[in-house]
Amino acid sequence: MTADDSVDLAELYRTHHLQMVRLARLLVDDLASAEDVVQEAFLGMHRNRAALRDSGAAVGYLRRAVVNQSRSMLRRRRTVRAHLKVAEPEIAPPADSEVLLAEEHQQVLRAVDQLPPRQREVLVLRYWSDMSEAEIAAALGISKGTVKSQASRAMTALAQIMAEGGASDESAPR
Template identity: 60%
Template sequence: MDADEQGRATVPPAVSAPDAVDLRDLYQLHWRYLVRLATLLVDDVASAEDVVQDAFLALHKRAGALREPDAALAYLRTSVLNLSRSVLRRRRVARKHLTVAEPEAGPSADHDVLLRDEHRAALQAVRTLPRHQREVLVLRYWSGLSEREIADTLGISTGSVKSAASRGLAALAKILAKR
């Protein structure tokens, strides 16, 4: 504490804290977008919703540690991508160690309504691509991210983004030409 000219204690002015992340606004504005992104990656709406919920929970825990509150959406997008990868890894391990054959879960009742016929074939072809190419194409064409944003999200160079996009598009062209 400091003292003024008359010896009274004074409190130093508060240092302004950086803008806090408004999780409520982020959730309301971007929840659907993030669930759609996760659904394209994990191919299951319920798992996609869990992934997005976990991403928001992780952001809530780390909101004070973000250097730039404006980077919260990028943090969420990267979290959704990484959590989607984890879901797919757990599924592969579970299938590998599955002792009793269980029927595959079918698509939800509204799945066909949401996807028009002409998109179904393209989406199916995208799902056959290697993970890296699939992620780059989904982030580029569905999410509309720039090459720099994709590189930052995936932690790779922009050259790798360009290469994966080019190879992915070439593979899609071959797959769709056969249909």
């Protein structure tokens, strides 16, 4: 790859940063963590941009990095919580969080939060990021068949959670 073929990270940041933060926000449980995940993904891309053979693949690389960073963050949190016996203090959501989304959107998001991680990832990538099954499979490193089965199971579980009114504010933390 020549210097002319290099990825324009500044342009990539301007055009895709907000979209990647939204994606990460749906995968992790707060905006600050989502911003950290996206920042790490961009830093990783900066460190490895010489190895990126196709500048057209930069968005896919970035999306996969965001998904992987989100998974890593959730794994680290789960490990820390398993080893700490001290109760975590309850942190109130930001005052403007209720204004940002309509109540019905918040109910759906709370229901999505109750899904297993892989099902949540598939739904977020499919319906929020509007990715195809093949793109989701590539981003998550799984087969298209697994994407289909996880999406089907997730939709069934989501419908059940919503029907039972299980999308309450007391949903279990990830």
